[in-house]
Amino acid sequence: MAFEFIAAELARRQEDSLLRRRQLIEHADGRCLEVAGRRYLNFSSNDYLGLAHSDELKAIATRCVSDWSAGSGASPLVTGHSLAHARLEDYLADLTGRDKVLLFNSGFAANQALIQSLMAKGGHILADKLSHASMLDGALATQARLQRYRHNDMQHLSELVLKVDGDTLIMTEGVFSMDGDKAPISRLCDIAASCQALCYLDDAHGFGVLGPQGIGSAEGISQHALPLLMATFGKAIGTSGAFLAIPATVHDYLVNFARHYIYSTAMSPLLAAITLESLKLVKGQAWRREKLSENIHCFRHLCQSAGVPLMASDTAIQPVLMGDAERTLTLCQIMKNNGLWLTAIRPPTVPPGSARLRITLTTAHSRDDICKLVKVLAQGLNGDK
Ligand SMILES: Cc1ncc(COP(=O)(O)O)c(C=O)c1O
Structure with missing residues (x-):
């Protein structure tokens, strides 16, 4: 049969915990989004200044x-x-x-x-x-x-x-x-x-x-x-x-x-x-950049106190390196169970062995949002060890 590789490649991705699927976002307002009728804090958006939904x-x-x-x-x-x-x-x-x-x-x-x-x-x-x-x-x-x-x-x-x-x-x-x-x-x-x-x-x-x-x-x-x-x-x-x-x-x-x-x-x-x-x-509106900087600083400070390992980034993109794709998916699911939307980034988007949670902070987040994120992240990482 022609094009047999299609099913084979999909099966391989599934086996390696690397299969990609879209999620239907039913509603979004900058800070939060809704998927399957449930509301989550969105830490996965590139709308860094919170403008798209303003x-x-x-x-x-x-x-x-x-x-x-x-x-x-x-x-x-x-x-x-x-x-x-x-x-x-x-x-x-x-x-x-x-x-x-x-x-x-x-x-x-x-x-x-x-x-x-x-x-x-x-x-x-x-x-x-x-x-x-x-x-x-x-x-x-x-x-x-x-x-x-x-x-x-x-x-x-x-x-x-x-x-x-x-x-x-x-x-x-x-x-x-x-x-x-x-x-x-x-x-x-x-x-x-x-x-x-x-x-x-x-x-x-x-x-x-x-x-x-x-x-x-x-x-x-x-x-x-x-x-x-x-x-x-x-x-x-x-x-x-x-x-x-x-x-x-x-x-x-x-x-x-x-x-x-x-x-x-x-x-x-x-x-x-x-x-x-x-x-x-x-x-x-320089205040949008200033608020974002405050949020980044707050996130990094809280992570350091909670022992969450971070990468060397001072921008809105704050990855948590996990390595293994399956562990990353598990942590991602723990975050979702707690109302926090994050994306697991896995190979081939990143090099093999460097799967990660890609956290993005925006101007739309509050200090409380970030405190909740870090608390659940620290618990998830500890439970994961
Ligand atoms: C570094 C970089 N360049 C280019 C692009 C592509 O831009 P667009 O989403 O407008 O196609 C992206 C998108 O994610 C990106 O991260």
Whole structure:
């Protein structure tokens, strides 16, 4: 029989406690969610600033609905590029200090578009070992040679750059999505400059959250030092989609050669308009970043007192490393039994033997929420030993 691998692969995943399933979220309000009629505190959301379900963003969406259409009707090069898109692009170019911005329906598409177009003719790609799947898939679809340097290891990267010549792209995440630690961006830029490589930053988890104005991991770093910047709207900004902030020549090149951009319907104008207003909130409401920092500090402090082992992260992503996938699922279930929603992250999303609970903190959590989380976590870990 053809396609026998489908059933076999699913059975293998099930046996290894690695089978993935979606959960139907029946209701969500930022702090909590409901699944199968039960309410949980949500510690699994990337809506770091608590904007997605906020009254402010809902009011903005209601206002925008009368001015903008839900669908763009065509790809950007046909008739899909509207005033809503142009305004969002101009705002982002100004905010990030880059020449130009291009919008995408997802961060996955933006990563693929940039990497595949820029490296179509070959060359070298040096990527942090923990780079997101969309970056690695983009790299694997090119003629370029992909080499992965050890996570955040600038010594290893410096050794690799000595052995490459020609067009070289160095790429990293700003805040690593599964570990929560940050890349040493200034060092990366220096290394890129030393070998005339281009530096590419995927700041999906830093944009909106890091930097005094929420510009992200690259706030204050010039286009000259860091020419290629990507960030998403689906996390701290509370909507969805993504953008590339890039030099004018790269912009023109992508408009002509990036297949993900050319052959895909442009982002919804309504979404672009809402996203622009959300970005203004993010910039103006520093209190959301401050509250998030307080929550992170509170969580880490309570965990240290309760003997919960943490990873070296000072961001909203606070993983609890378990190692074994089955143990991680068991702890996840204990948390759920106590009304706490967390996600077990297992291979192949993370390397074998490094399954973990990925806790995400947001502005919407209260101190009491975090106290409850740490208490149940400590009990669960102790019972688990
Ligand atoms: C680091 C990173 N890059 C890119 C993406 C993809 O972004 P999007 O969800 O907008 O496709 C994600 C999504 O989780 C991510 O974590």
